[in-house]
Amino acid sequence: MTTDATAPWLIVGLGNPGPEYAMNRHNVGFMVADLLAERIGGKFKRAGKAQAQVLEGRIGAPGPQNRRVILAKPMSFMNVSGGPVTGLRDFYKVPVGNIVAIHDELDIDYGTMRLKLGGGDNGHNGLKSITKSMGADYHRVRFGIGRPPGRMQVADFVLKDFSSTERKELDYLVDRAADAVECLVTEGLERAQSAYNS
DSSP states (O other), X not given: OOOOTTSOEEEEEOOOOSGGGTTBGGGHHHHXXXXXXXXXXXXXXXXXXXXXXXXXXXXXXXXXXXXXXXXXXXXXXXXXXXXXXXXXXXXXXXOGGGEEEEEEETTSOTTOEEEEESOOOTTXXXXXXXXXXXXXXXXXXXXXXXXXXXXXXXXXXXXXXXXXXXHHHHHHHXXXXXXXXXXXXXXXXXXXXXHHOO
């Protein structure tokens, strides 16, 4: 898939709105989006009808790799992320190949990250909703959270905060995920995969 160098990128951190969810494993997409917003040097604002918080800015050094980006956090709750993402795609005229979803991934160990284009949703309700709204041909930055211990239900696990052991590495891993997003947008998927897939 070719991407239009002049078209903007839509970078979506997936999570649930509200302070009670802020440190949940399911909210790691929001954490990465918040760090990217800090790096861009702006603040999220509520986007009109799109049910999302949005920040427009640029990523990359001045020159040909500098990209216009729309950073977004859907405020609709994870399971219905597709509506806000599709609304933003249409409003900003973003090609599907220029959309990046940052999300937690159960099938990857904690501390591991994978970038890919397209594919299934692996039971992730946020991805399921986005794919249902606009097809599967968008990029994903998959942040490994591992599987629940023992007999804990998946729903309980993803809605729990990161453990104290995990939190020791969390800032570093969120930072690395933000680097991976920047690399993907400015240098392309292959370069980002070879640098960050672990």
